[in-house]
Amino acid sequence: MRRISYLEAMAETAGRLANGGVFLNVGGEQPNTMTIGWGWMGPCWRRNVFVVLVRPQRHTHDLLKQAGEFTISVPTRAPLREQLAFAGTKSGRDVDKFSGHGLTAVPAQRVNAPIIAECGLHFECRTLMVQEMTGETLAQEVLQYAYPERDFHTMFFGEIVDCYRTDD
Amino acid sequence: MRRISYLEAMAETAGRLANGGVFLNVGGEQPNTMTIGWGWMGPCWRRNVFVVLVRPQRHTHDLLKQAGEFTISVPTRAPLREQLAFAGTKSGRDVDKFSGHGLTAVPAQRVNAPIIAECGLHFECRTLMVQEMTGETLAQEVLQYAYPERDFHTMFFGEIVDCYRTDD
Numbered sequence: 001m002r003r004i005s006y007l008e009a010m011a012e013t014a015g016r017l018a019n020g021g022v023f024l025n026v027g028g029e030q031p032n033t034m035t036i037g038w039g040w041m042g043p044c045w046r047r048n049v050f051v052v053l054v055r056p057q058r059h060t061h062d063l064l065k066q067a068g069e070f071t072i073s074v075p076t077r078a079p080l081r082e083q084l085a086f087a088g089t090k091s092g093r094d095v096d097k098f099s100g101h102g103l104t105a106v107p108a109q110r111v112n113a114p115i116i117a118e119c120g121l122h123f124e125c126r127t128l129m130v131q132e133m134t135g136e137t138l139a140q141e142v143l144q145y146a147y148p149e150r151d152f153h154t155m156f157f158g159e160i161v162d163c164y165r166t167d168d
Numbered sequence: 169m170r171r172i173s174y175l176e177a178m179a180e181t182a183g184r185l186a187n188g189g190v191f192l193n194v195g196g197e198q199p200n201t202m203t204i205g206w207g208w209m210g211p212c213w214r215r216n217v218f219v220v221l222v223r224p225q226r227h228t229h230d231l232l233k234q235a236g237e238f239t240i241s242v243p244t245r246a247p248l249r250e251q252l253a254f255a256g257t258k259s260g261r262d263v264d265k266f267s268g269h270g271l272t273a274v275p276a277q278r279v280n281a282p283i284i285a286e287c288g289l290h291f292e293c294r295t296l297m298v299q300e301m302t303g304e305t306l307a308q309e310v311l312q313y314a315y316p317e318r319d320f321h322t323m324f325f326g327e328i329v330d331c332y333r334t335d336d
Contacts, residue, residue: 139296
């Protein structure tokens with residue numbers, strides 16, 4: 001495990017978000033993971049912040065609200081395409097995603113949530129703010145393809161409390 | 169002018185945001201600039217997005233709402249400390265910041281807003297969504313030092329429509 005500045009991890013993480021996705025992990029009684037493809041990183045409130053977006057109907061949504069912390073695990077050496085597809089289409093309500101699907105949960109360093117052993121880059125975050133996207137001012141062109149059912153994302157603003165690689 | 173992927177510019181921009189700041193520029197009848205130190209970058213809505221935060225009392229706030237587009241200019245070779253301090257403490261209501269203070273406005277490529285000639289890295293953005301931060305769920309520790317007057321930021325979510333360097 002090699003600790004790094006989140007600045008070193010930004011481009012790789014944003015690139016993976018947009019190309020295949022990364023894993024958003026949450027702990028609690030039944031730890032869960034889901035694939036996300038959208039998110040932002042940068043400084044705010046004198047902290048380093050990772051903003052993740054989760055639609056309200058997702059199982060992870062309520063788990064995240066309860067937990068108040070989360071991790072992001074980024075595939076690096078292995079693309080993990082099957083695992084990303086699995087974690088993005090199955091719900092933790094129906095299946096234990098850490099059982100028999102090539103995703104191994106291991107404890108994080110500083111938050112009570114798993115990271116994924118098959119990934120090589122990880123962020124650990126503590127939620128500082130949760131806010132619903134209202135969609136009122138969203139450009140029509142985006143509204144139509146991203147929210148035909150008006151299920152606007154909830155934005156979780158997490159302070160990055162740790163960032164490290166496990167692939168070198 | 170050398171066009172680059174915003175991924176190449178993320179770390180440098182986030183680093184500068186947190187250390188001295190960058191310029192947020194808006195066009196219109198009287199173009200203006202202000203120094204910002206907080207912001208996020210990443211993919212969302214199948215676009216590349218730069219989120220900037222502006223408090224409602226700032227002159228730039230209303231200009232941004234009207235304009236619907238903005239640019240970010242990042243100091244690279246020259247630190248521009250005096251210019252950043254000036255643009256962060258004076259209001260465009262009282263002074264033309266592009267007159268006699270070492271900040272030269274030049275037209276952007278794809279949006280109707282200036283970029284700053286003294287900077288070497290630029291983002292051009294089209295606003296896709298504007299949303300007030302409600303602050304309801306914000307961590308108390310942040311609330312106390314960042315919003316003692318409850319003047320919560322407005323978040324402007326801009327699609328990055330161009331990104332380029334002018335310093336090489």
